[in-house]
Amino acid sequence: MKYTYTYLMAALLLLCLSCTAIKTSTNTSExxxxxxxxxxxxxxxxxxxLELISSxxxxxxxxxxxxxxxxxxxPDAGGHNYLQYELDGVYQKRIKISGNTHEPLVITAPSGGRHTVWVYKATEAHTGPIFLAKVTGKKVQPLQKPAGLIIEFIGNSITCGAAADPSEVACGTGDYHDHHNAYMAYGPRVARALGTEFMLSSVSGIGAYRNWNSNGPTMPEVYEKTDFQENSSRHWDFETFRPQVVSIALGTNDFSNGDGKTERLPFDSTRFVTSYVGFVKLVKSKYPKARIALxxxxxxxxxxxxxxxxxxxxxxxxIDEAYPAAQPVALHFFRAMQARGCSGHPNVEDHALLAEELLPFFTKLVSP
Structure with missing residues (x-):
């Protein structure tokens, strides 16, 4: 009888431990x-x-x-990159990822209950990818926004939100991407204000027919590559997203005086227009129904x-003459700005002003 009691207690103990394990695995999911x-x-x-590529x-x-x-x-053991995130609809901060650490990034909420998180790549494609293996948490679930309007913003460093944020690393110090803040760039700001989804297709220093200090590769030459790299073998699948509006902001770097080292010819209006027209036609071949905004x-x-x-x-x-049945190309000419970011770029506050200026323009484009 004594041994029967002992076996019974041992069985109950194992059952209890088993219950605890089940409860833990139920509360924490991957x-x-x-x-x-x-x-x-x-x-x-x-x-x-998941390889996060674009800004x-x-x-x-x-x-x-x-x-x-x-x-x-x-992938770079000696490098670093940045994510940034919203918690329950409120922007939080950038998170630095170092190549020589393998600890998970922890997102904390101030209280219990259910929370939503949106994670963004703070940097551009040429900074390098960020790989995500998984997310863990209590009853973690993926989020997907309802089908709706998408705006694609094509452009250069301004569109990337590059050199906009010296809040953690002062201008003139650190690496170029230490000052990136894509979340705060004008495009995402406009999209959030309109309640639309968005994507950024942007590369620092890039132009329509020449770059800030080189003759290429230009945006028309890399746009079809997934990572905007000229020699990449990966081609982007344009069926993945179907933007209703495509905004193109190129020209700043075509007008650049260069780095003072590489030979720089005077700006060529004919080459610029020819290349730009060709690029818009390329975009329209990918998105025949999209409204184009320059x-x-x-x-x-x-x-x-x-x-x-x-x-x-x-x-x-x-373009309007070549596509008479399509909606006409929309134009917006910015007011001149004395930018306050690093190396003459708009900073986070300047991007807020750019977004405010653009909002009425894009409101008309997305209105039925």
Whole structure:
């Protein structure tokens, strides 16, 4: 009888431990990267990790309790990169990812209950990818926004939100991407104000027919590549997203005087217009029904500003004549700005002003 009692107690103890294990596994769940719904340019590697590529490419998830963990990494052991995130609709901060650490990134909430998180890549494609293996948390679930309008913003460093945020690393110090803040760039701000989805297709220093200190590769030459790299073998699948509006903001770098080292010929209006028209036709071949919007540059002043506006007007005229049945190309000419960011770029506050200026323009474009 004594041994029967002992065996019974041991069995009850094992059952209790088993109950505890089941409860723990129920409360903590894993969300594999393949279950997420990213917006922007992305890919999956052989390990089925989500590769975040473009500026502000983002995904969302929800969890219960006060903590969730992101298992993120970068391929460069000696480098670093940045994510940034919203918690319950409120922007929080950038998160630095170092290549030599393998600890998960922890997102904490101030109280229990159910929380939503949207995670964004703070940097551009040329900074390098960020890989996400999984998200863990209590009852973690992927988020997907309802089908709706999408705006694609094509452009250069301004569109990237590059050199905009010296809040953690002072201008003139650190690496170029230490000052990136894609979430706060004008495009995402406009999209959030309109309640639309968005994607950024942007590269620092890039132009329509030449770059800031080189003759290429230009945006028309890399746009079809997933990571905007000229020699990349990966081609972006334009069926992934179908934007209703495509905003193109090129020209700042075409007008650049260069780095003072590489030979720089005077700006060629004919080459610029020809290349720009060809690029708009390329975009229209990918998105035949999308409304095209051309933006000037807030960085140019005087004769350069007027010349760019004249060129964009010429581009509009040629495209409208080539596609008479399509909606006409929309133009917006920025007010000149004295930018306050790093290396003459708009800072976070300047981007807020640019978005405020653009909002009435894009409101008309997305209105039925």
């Amino acid at each position: 969300l594999e990267a393949t279950a997420l719904h990213p917006y922007g340019r992305f890919a999956y590697n052989e390990e089925q990790q 502000a490419v983002h995904f969302g998830f929800s969890f219960e309790g006060t903590e969730a963990r992101l298992f993120a990494s970068i 933006l000037s540059s807030p960085m140019l002043q005087g004769n350069s500003k007027q010349t760019l506006e004249n060129c964009l007007t010429a581009v509009k005229r040629e």
